Amino acid sequence: MISKRGIIVWISAFVTFLAIMASFSMAVLLVNEGAGAIVTPYILGNIAGALSVEIYLWMSITFTFIFLGITCILIYLKQPPDPEIVKLLLKVGGNLAALRKTQENSITEIAEQIEYGRKINQKFFSTVSSDLKEDKKETMEILANHRKAFKKVRTDLISTIETKATETGEKMSADLKKQETVMLGVKRLSEEGTTDLKNQRAELEEIKLRLERIEGNMVPNQANLKSLDNPEDIKGIGPALGKELRTLGVTSVGDFLTTDPSVIGEKTRISKEMAENLQASAQLMMIPGVDSNDAELLIESGIKSRKELAAHELIQLSRRVGEIAKIYVDQGKISKEDYPTIEEISAWIRNAR
Structure with missing residues (x-):
């Protein structure tokens, strides 16, 4: 109100x-x-x-x-104060006093419990600390004993190892000296054996050359190409050209040699000049001792038939063939082993006759 x-x-x-x-x-x-x-x-x-x-x-x-x-x-x-408010304030004050007293009692109990717990913990930790000190002392004593024992074992082991190492080293040194002496003897024998082997190898090579010469004189050389061979056996004729030649009826080397080169140049993929060179190569390869490389050297020297080869003088032909062969070796067309000797060229001329 x-x-x-x-x-x-x-x-x-x-x-x-x-x-x-x-x-x-x-x-x-x-x-x-x-x-x-x-x-x-x-x-x-x-x-x-x-x-x-x-x-x-x-x-x-x-x-x-x-x-x-x-x-x-x-x-x-x-x-003037309101009586109702005064009563309410007095009631609140009483409640606050009771609450304060209750809190004080609770705080006192908690403090007592904390103090009791502190004493218990202090006693426990004191006991644990005492036990730990005793255990530490015992552990340190055990470790000291172990350290002494380990040190003794280590000293004994090192002494034993040094003794064994010295003995082993002396023994190995003696063995190495013996082996060195043996190796020197083996080396000397090996050198002597190597010298003997070289001498024997040289003698064998000389005997082999002599046998080859004797065999060459005794056994006649066989021709690298025969008239009944396939045209593809001629160097420069492949499968495609061989097939074209067969359509012309050329089925052998003999047929190829007797066919007009103009016809071959007209009916196949090669020219007349190429056909003539192939026929010359085939004719020369039919001479015993003349292979495809030799035939190519002879053609480059201007010889395209057996008759021309038979009519040539040995030294002059050897000089011309040697010059061309040297160029071929430098170009990598032939190897030094294929380089013809005077004896081989002489055999060509002799076999061509």
Whole structure:
């Protein structure tokens, strides 16, 4: 419920507000109308009549401060305490006192429990520390004994190893000296054997050459190409050209030699000149001792038939063939082993006749 004091405070505050508004209104009017303006208030006009703006402004300000002071005095004036509130506060105070006492008792119990636990822990840790010290002492003694034993074993082991190593080294040194002596003897025998082997190999090579010469003189050389061989056996004729030659009826080396080179050049992929060179190569390869490389050397020397080879002088032909063979060796067409000797060229001429 709203008390009388509250109603009076609200009325005083409202009147203060009206006085403030009147002061503000007069200040605005003073600024707009200027000094000396006459105004008739709504309430005071019936009593005081018309007033100047300055007087009304000062009156409004005075009433504002008066009513503002009254309002403040009413607000801050000490009131008698409410019995209900006093009872409530006393009850709360009693509860707080009981709660404080309960908390103090709880704190005391907790402190006692903590102290008891601290004593128990202190006793436990004291016992553990004592046990650890004893165990540490025993462990250190055991480690010291083990260290002494290990040191003794290590010393004995090192001594034994050194003794064995010395004995083994001396024995190995003696064995190495013996082996060195044996190796020197073996090396000497090996060198002597190597010399003997070289001499024997040279003798065997000489005997082999003699046998080959004797065999060459006793056994006539066979021709590398015969008339009944296939045309493909001629160097320079492959499967494709051989097939074309067979369509012309050329099935053997003899047929190839007797066929007109003009016909071969006209009916096959090769020219007439190529056909003539192939026929010359085939004719020369039919001479015993002349292979494809030899035939090529002879053709390059200007010899294309058996008759021409038989008519040549040995030294002159050897010189010409040797010059061409040297060029072929430099170009890699033939190897040094295929380089014809004078004896071989002499055999060619002899067999061609």
